[in-house]
Amino acid sequence: MIVFITGATAGFGAAMARTFAGHGHRVIISGRRVERLQALAAELGAAALPVELDVTDQASIDAALAALPADWQPIDVLINNAGLALGTTPAHESSLADWNTMIATNCAGLVAMTRAILPSMVARGAGTVINIGSTAGSYPYPGGNVYGATKAFVEQFTLNLRADLVGTGVRATNLAPGLCGGTEFSNVRMKGDDAAAAKVYEGTTPLTADDIANTAYWIATLPPHVNINNIEIMPTCQGFGPFAIKRN
Ligand code: NDP
Numbered sequence: 001m002i003v004f005i006t007g008a009t010a011g012f013g014a015a016m017a018r019t020f021a022g023h024g025h026r027v028i029i030s031g032r033r034v035e036r037l038q039a040l041a042a043e044l045g046a047a048a049l050p051v052e053l054d055v056t057d058q059a060s061i062d063a064a065l066a067a068l069p070a071d072w073q074p075i076d077v078l079i080n081n082a083g084l085a086l087g088t089t090p091a092h093e094s095s096l097a098d099w100n101t102m103i104a105t106n107c108a109g110l111v112a113m114t115r116a117i118l119p120s121m122v123a124r125g126a127g128t129v130i131n132i133g134s135t136a137g138s139y140p141y142p143g144g145n146v147y148g149a150t151k152a153f154v155e156q157f158t159l160n161l162r163a164d165l166v167g168t169g170v171r172a173t174n175l176a177p178g179l180c181g182g183t184e185f186s187n188v189r190m191k192g193d194d195a196a197a198a199k200v201y202e203g204t205t206p207l208t209a210d211d212i213a214n215t216a217y218w219i220a221t222l223p224p225h226v227n228i229n230n231i232e233i234m235p236t237c238q239g240f241g242p243f244a245i246k247r248n
């Protein structure tokens with residue numbers, strides 16, 4: 001299989017690249033930090049093709065896809081993984097610029113990548129799109145405001161893809177993890193406050209990037225007649241809270 005992974009310079013994306021390549025598949029590893037892509041490509045050898053790509057920039061997407069060598073063009077699996085959260089402040093104190101960056105990356109970027117690659121899958125009558133959602137898309141929490149909303153978008157967009165793709169042979173999955181450590185997610189969210197980022201995982205045994213990579217690999221290698229619509233994963237130490245009630 002040829003697997004196109006967005007956001008392969010860190011976290012889930014890098015782990016997914018290693019997992020698919022480790023099972024003998026070819027991976028197109030993309031992201032903005034070129035030196036990271038080159039290091040991962042050097043590690044994975046001929047199985048990996050590094051591609052500089054900013055999912056918020058349509059020209060960057062078009063250029064990256066146009067430059068793919070012919071033998072890398074039939075993409076079997078698209079993993080829309082690039083994404084981020086910025087901030088944990090309440091809505092009325094949050095930065096509109098941060099909100100727009102999350103929407104541009106997690107929603108518009110994912111849509112643009114899907115629109116660019118989906119027609120070739122439909123034309124070949126096969127393919128799998130795995131969109132990385134989040135439990136934040138289903139369960140609200142204080143400070144989750146726009147981040148959670150972008151992941152709710154990812155889930156519904158994926159289900160609507162399913163509705164359109166019936167009969168085409170192309171599959172679509174929303175893969176929604178909960179608390180997952182060992183990636184740069186919280187460092188990015190806390191804007192470089194690494195102590196605050198580390199606190200998120202204090203005293204927990206969170207999911208790992210390998211857990212998510214193994215799940216993506218399982219989804220992509222199921223028999224062609226099986227489509228996982230939606231899969232939600234939490235670490236065993238995570239659960240649900242009560243509704244908040246402000247009492248007089
Ligand atoms: P990381 O911060 O470790 O990795 C994020 C990746 O996204 C990086 O490779 C980064 O690459 C890439 N990225 C960000 N913006 C862009 C952009 N504009 N264009 C291209 N690539 C971009 O985070 P995770 O691996 O933890 O997160 C991956 C996905 O999983 C995200 O969508 C996140 O929302 C989701 N998720 C994470 C969870 C967690 O707890 N860790 C739980 C649930 C979902 P670069 O900066 O080089 O461009």
Ligand code: 8X3
Nearest residue numbers: 134135136177178179
């Ligand atoms: C990341 C999981 O709970 O930090 O999507 O929002 S959470």
